[in-house]
Amino acid sequence: QSALTQPPSASGSPGQSVTISCTGTSSDVGGYNFVSWYQQHPGKVLKLMIYEVTKRPSGVPDRFSGSKSGNTAYLTVSGLQAEDEADYYCSSYTAIDYVFGTGTKVTV
Amino acid sequence: QVQLQESGPGLVKPSETLSLTCAVSGYSISSGYYWSWVRQPPGKGLQWIGTINHSRDIYSTPSLKSRVTVSVDTSKNQFSLKLSSVTAADTAVYFCARYTSSGFYFDSWGQGTLVTVSS
Numbered sequence: 001q002s003a004l005t006q007p008p009s010a011s012g013s014p015g016q017s018v019t020i021s022c023t024g025t026s027s028d029v030g031g032y033n034f035v036s037w038y039q040q041h042p043g044k045v046l047k048l049m050i051y052e053v054t055k056r057p058s059g060v061p062d063r064f065s066g067s068k069s070g071n072t073a074y075l076t077v078s079g080l081q082a083e084d085e086a087d088y089y090c091s092s093y094t095a096i097d098y099v100f101g102t103g104t105k106v107t108v
Numbered sequence: 109q110v111q112l113q114e115s116g117p118g119l120v121k122p123s124e125t126l127s128l129t130c131a132v133s134g135y136s137i138s139s140g141y142y143w144s145w146v147r148q149p150p151g152k153g154l155q156w157i158g159t160i161n162h163s164r165d166i167y168s169t170p171s172l173k174s175r176v177t178v179s180v181d182t183s184k185n186q187f188s189l190k191l192s193s194v195t196a197a198d199t200a201v202y203f204c205a206r207y208t209s210s211g212f213y214f215d216s217w218g219q220g221t222l223v224t225v226s227s
Contacts, residue, residue: 032212034212036213036214045217045218045219045220046203046205046217048214048215048216051208051211051215055211057215089153089154091154091213093212097156097169098156098159098169098212099156100146100153100154100155100156101153102153
């Protein structure tokens with residue numbers, strides 16, 4: 001199973017919005033509503049930001065939102081803050097595997 | 109709040125078996141959820157390795173399936189990974205994580221441990 005495709009980098013100024021795409025196929029992103037997003041700060045524990053495409057775990061700011069259209073999922077960070085600077089990975093369930101995205105470095 | 113901590117050798121020789129353990133605190137493994145291993149080669153993205161549930165059903169990524177063993181020790185509240193016949197390509201940071209099977213996502217992660225395969 002190939003990795004999901006994400007842009008290597010994205011950036012925005014404080015207060016702006018940034019949207020990260022995550023492109024797969026009808027066998028993963030397009031076939032199931034089981035896309036999740038993870039935040040990784042250097043040396044820190046990975047953190048779940050979005051699950052089941054649009055749901056936010058308790059404690060995740062509502063500045064983070066998820067959506068999906070066809071075989072592509074999106075993570076939008078509104079009102080960017082310095083602490084949002086990190087790597088972000090999408091992931092998707094498939095019938096026989098579990099795949100992650102290539103990762104996007106967000107710079108604020 | 110559940111916490112996970114990986115442990116094991118940081119250096120493994122080629123062709124040998126990599127062995128890691130994940131100690132879980134704040135939650136009883138036997139109570140439910142699934143328990144997983146994920147790795148990240150230096151400078152690269154994440155790769156799911158395998159998952160075990162409290163019933164000891166095991167799932168693993170097809171590309172590693174023949175080399176992966178995942179087990180659980182409920183008496184010690186920990187689970188383990190064995191990866192056989194390692195090569196330099198298996199050099200990575202290895203993470204353990206708790207997996208929610210109803211929504212197919214990892215809700216808690218360990219800090220990760222770097223394993224280098226080298227003679």
